[in-house]
Amino acid sequence: MVNNNFRPNSWNEFLGQSQIISNLKIYVESARQQNKTLDHLLIHGSSGMGKTSLAFLISKVMKSKLHILNGPSIQKPSDLIAVLSALKPSDILFIDEVHAISKEILEILYPVLEDNKMNLVIGKDYNSKIINVSLPEFTIICATTEIYKLSYPLLNRFPIHFQIMDYSLSEMSQIIKNASNRIDLQLSTSSCEFIASYCRNTPRIAINLVNRIKDYIITKHVNCTNIVSLKTIFKQMGIYSQGLTNNDVEYLKILKEHKTLGIESLAQILDAPIATIIQNIEPVLIREQFVLRTLRGRMITDKGLKYLSEIFNKEAAN
Numbered sequence: 504m505v506n507n508n509f510r511p512n513s514w515n516e517f518l519g520q521s522q523i524i525s526n527l528k529i530y531v532e533s534a535r536q537q538n539k540t541l542d543h544l545l546i547h548g549s550s551g552m553g554k555t556s557l558a559f560l561i562s563k564v565m566k567s568k569l570h571i572l573n574g575p576s577i578q579k580p581s582d583l584i585a586v587l588s589a590l591k592p593s594d595i596l597f598i599d600e601v602h603a604i605s606k607e608i609l610e611i612l613y614p615v616l617e618d619n620k621m622n623l624v625i626g627k628d629y630n631s632k633i634i635n636v637s638l639p640e641f642t643i644i645c646a647t648t649e650i651y652k653l654s655y656p657l658l659n660r661f662p663i664h665f666q667i668m669d670y671s672l673s674e675m676s677q678i679i680k681n682a683s684n685r686i687d688l689q690l691s692t693s694s695c696e697f698i699a700s701y702c703r704n705t706p707r708i709a710i711n712l713v714n715r716i717k718d719y720i721i722t723k724h725v726n727c728t729n730i731v732s733l734k735t736i737f738k739q740m741g742i743y744s745q746g747l748t749n750n751d752v753e754y755l756k757i758l759k760e761h762k763t764l765g766i767e768s769l770a771q772i773l774d775a776p777i778a779t780i781i782q783n784i785e786p787v788l789i790r791e792q793f794v795l796r797t798l799r800g801r802m803i804t805d806k807g808l809k810y811l812s813e814i815f816n817k818e819a820a821n
């Protein structure tokens with residue numbers, strides 16, 4: 504489990520995403536000078552890229568109390584209404600996985616986002632009436648990994664919208680350096696860069712790897728953290744270069760065998776849900792240019808074939 508202690512506590516500790524951070528600093532400062540709350544904010548990006556960390560950081564720099572809700576766990580209107588009713592001025596409400604909230608809950612959220620009001624239905628059938636309840640000035644931060652599942656009316660009710668972009672290799676190595684410092688693990692710059700190449704561009708994976716490396720060092724399964732010993736650790740963990748896992752390699756092997764395959768056939772052969780393939784397997788393979796998505800289906804590239812032959816040659820040599 505990723506330890507919450509790794510979450511950035513200040514602007515400086517949140518690495519990369521320079522455009523988001525520089526804009527956010529302006530919006531936060533402007534809100535402060537006008538004695539206003541920050542406008543509602545939507546953050547989207549893949550899993551483990553820093554959405555929750557950013558929401559936590561905003562609440563820290565705004566010195567605001569953070570209330571947290573998770574889209575899939577808001578099952579009935581009262582789940583949301585209870586939290587909204589407890590909000591105090593300047594609080595922040597963070598709704599994670601907002602794509603998973605139902606239409607019924609969205610109906611409550613729309614007037615809150617737009618007019619800072621809750622429309623509550625009191626009574627039943629012919630005796631029912633709607634009352635408007637004004638809420639204190641507060642900020643809603645929503646996060647999603649699946650932006651395309653949000654309806655347009657929801658999307659355009661967020662005055663601020665950030666997309667978490669890829670991290671550069673040097674930003675990833677700095678995240679690794681900072682995480683290793685926090686757990687007293689000595690890593691050279693070249694070791695950090697090497698680990699960064701195994702992180703699939705994802706800070707959460709970086710932090711997991713740093714923790715696992717510490718496990719190997721502490722239990723003396725490996726003596727030092729040079730690149731040769733890091734390679735031994737990753738091999739033992741079943742991670743290939745570029746951070747590929749057995750599933751990713753299996754996917755490449757299937758494509759090598761079949762040349763071109765549609766996603767349904769791939770899912771069947773891999774025995775994995777299509778969503779898992781699209782969200783967990785393909786992003787790294789496409790970013791590394793090992794795989795192409797064409798109209799006829801998925802195809803392995805020459806670079807992908809070279810990667811496969813390299814890892815199997817290495818295995819044969821060992």
Ligand SMILES: Nc1ncnc2c1ncn2[C@@H]1O[C@H](COP(=O)(O)OP(=O)(O)OP(=O)(O)O)[C@@H](O)[C@H]1O
Nearest residue numbers: 509510517518549550551552553554555556706707
């Ligand atoms: N830009 C960053 N700088 C430093 N550390 C980061 C950064 N982004 C993420 N992290 C670290 O990576 C971990 C995972 O990030 P986080 O939980 O914010 O991801 P997420 O986008 O919310 O993922 P999910 O969609 O799965 O909820 C955090 O614990 C944090 O320590």
Ligand SMILES: [Mg+2]
Nearest residue numbers: 554555556599
């Ligand atoms: Mg999160």
